[in-house]
Amino acid sequence: MTAGPHAKLAELGLVLPEVVPPLADYVPAVQSGRHVYVSGQLPLSEGKLLATGRVGAGVSAEQAKDLAARCALNALAAIDALVGLETVVKIVKVTGFVASADGFTGQPAVVNGASELFGSVFGEAGRHARSAVGVAELPLGAPVEVEVIVEVA
Structure with missing residues (x-):
């Protein structure tokens, strides 16, 4: 029997935040x-944005990848609060928006932070279709934003 998503999160040393x-x-x-x-x-963590700015100018791609993983964790919290993580059958689609400095083209690597977290938590069911989009600005000056569509039982 495979471990459920809450157990996988615990194995990763992660705790679901408040929605x-x-x-x-x-x-x-x-x-x-x-x-x-x-x-x-x-x-966001405890109501505070973990970083502001554009990736490639003030925010490194590696830092932004970690921030994308935080966005994914926040998405999991929203799913858990609504229907419970144990009902997730498949992560269907992930869209990542990356506030990008002029010339920055590493959006896919940044959004990998979210994709890798979903894969770690759900295994094959965490593999998904995806878009990684560079944008000029995001709400509150955030470097990254992630939205998700999941199939549930």
Whole structure:
């Protein structure tokens, strides 16, 4: 029997945070049929943004990769609060937005932080379709934002 997602998180030394409260008029996650759509998650911890700035100018790609993993952890918290992580059948789609300095083209490597976390927690069910998009600015000056679509039982 394989370990469930909570056990995998514990093995990784991770604890699900409290669900990040919305910054505007939306909900953290919503279920429609067998899918849960998670709103864009910022790298917040205890209500504070872990870093600000653009990747490639003030924020390193490696730091941004770690921040993307934090965004993914926040997404898992939203999923858990709505339907429970144990109901996740498949991570279907991940979209990562990277606030990018002029000339920075390493968005896929940054968003790997989120993808790798989902793979570590869900194994093959964590493999997903993905987009990694460079943008000029993100809310609150965040370097990265991640949104997720999951299939649930």
